[in-house]
Amino acid sequence: xxxxxxxxxxxxxxxxxxxxxxxxxxxxxxxxxxxxxxxxxxxxxxxxxxxxxxxxxxxxxxxxxxxxxxxxxxxxxxxxxx
Numbered sequence: 001x002x003x004x005x006x007x008x009x010x011x012x013x014x015x016x017x018x019x020x021x022x023x024x025x026x027x028x029x030x031x032x033x034x035x036x037x038x039x040x041x042x043x044x045x046x047x048x049x050x051x052x053x054x055x056x057x058x059x060x061x062x063x064x065x066x067x068x069x070x071x072x073x074x075x076x077x078x079x080x081x082x
Contacts, residue, residue, distance in 0.1 A: 008057075013048035014041075023066040038072060045070035 009015065014022065021041045024034065045051055045067065055069020058076060065073055 008050040008053040011050050012054065013044050013050075017044065022068075038067060041067040042070050 021037060021044070029037070045054075048054070048070075051069050053069075055071060055076075057063075058068030058071075059080060062080075063073070063076070068076065071079065
């Protein structure tokens, strides 16, 4: 079971990092820029000590946007369909 967000997020590798790395900006971004941004976010998530808690929370809450637990919204939807 995932910890409450307030508990696990204090230990997250992304704590204090600009949210724009994990969420698409309000303006259109090119495919290349999006790929680079997502790759950087996923690299940060890869070694995060609370990655599983983050992903579990995102899946349980059906987070529609952003990178959570190292997965994009499209990857999370695919995981939920399995």
